[in-house]
Amino acid sequence: ETGVTQTPRHLVMGMTNKKSLKCEQHLGHNAMYWYKQSAKKPLELMFVYSLEERVENNSVPSRFSPECPNSSHLFLHLHTLQPEDSALYLCASSQNRGWETQYFGPGTRLLVL
Amino acid sequence: SQQGEEDPQALSIQEGENATMNCSYKTSINNLQWYRQNSGRGLVHLILIRSNEREKHSGRLRVTLDTSKKSSSLLITASRAADTASYFCATAGSIEGNLIFGKGTKLSVKP
Numbered sequence: 001e002t003g004v005t006q007t008p009r010h011l012v013m014g015m016t017n018k019k020s021l022k023c024e025q026h027l028g029h030n031a032m033y034w035y036k037q038s039a040k041k042p043l044e045l046m047f048v049y050s051l052e053e054r055v056e057n058n059s060v061p062s063r064f065s066p067e068c069p070n071s072s073h074l075f076l077h078l079h080t081l082q083p084e085d086s087a088l089y090l091c092a093s094s095q096n097r098g099w100e101t102q103y104f105g106p107g108t109r110l111l112v113l
Numbered sequence: 114s115q116q117g118e119e120d121p122q123a124l125s126i127q128e129g130e131n132a133t134m135n136c137s138y139k140t141s142i143n144n145l146q147w148y149r150q151n152s153g154r155g156l157v158h159l160i161l162i163r164s165n166e167r168e169k170h171s172g173r174l175r176v177t178l179d180t181s182k183k184s185s186s187l188l189i190t191a192s193r194a195a196d197t198a199s200y201f202c203a204t205a206g207s208i209e210g211n212l213i214f215g216k217g218t219k220l221s222v223k224p
């Protein structure tokens with residue numbers, strides 16, 4: 001275990017649904033990240049939070065909405081997704097924002113129908 | 114934009130053999146990291162090598178870095194079936210804190 005948990009592990013949703021992904025880190029880290037991993041594509045950085053402040057929004061469509069209520073929790077709110085949004089969504093954390101080691105959660109496998 | 118690129122895309126070996134994976138990148142880096150991912154799971158950090166280091170070891174893993182060639186290699190010695198996974202290199206992106214990952218090398222170790 002890396003100290004980063006994600007729920008749910010699997011999610012199936014229709015294009016009109018609203019759902020949220022949750023990430024929690026138990027490492028006392030100050031930075032948290034959302035990544036998207038699609039088949040045969042490199043890992044894509046979506047959002048970066050440092051000390052609960054969003055510092056990076058990597059041209060992500062507005063149907064993905066992140067929330068970081070405190071340094072241990074990170075959410076990704078989903079609404080009106082498209083089938084091409086089906087992917088593995090990974091959360092990660094690091095001690096501070098910088099080019100440091102990142103610790104990943106197990107991911108949420110999302111299928112949009 | 115993609116920074117690190119692993120080679121080969123896939124590698125199949127027998128248990129006990131050594132596995133070598135390579136990573137090439139384009140711009141100067143602060144450090145380079147290697148991660149492993151078991152199928153459908155999160156990534157696990159293996160090794161971080163800084164730009165002023167040339168070689169680093171961790172157990173059966175050996176990583177080299179050649180900044181003049183902008184390349185790194187990951188060697189797994191005496192491979193085991195449990196080493197079957199995808200291996201990614203990650204380099205520092207243009208914005209602090211952003212790691213950019215390659216597409217990975219899929220390693221299959223047959224018992």
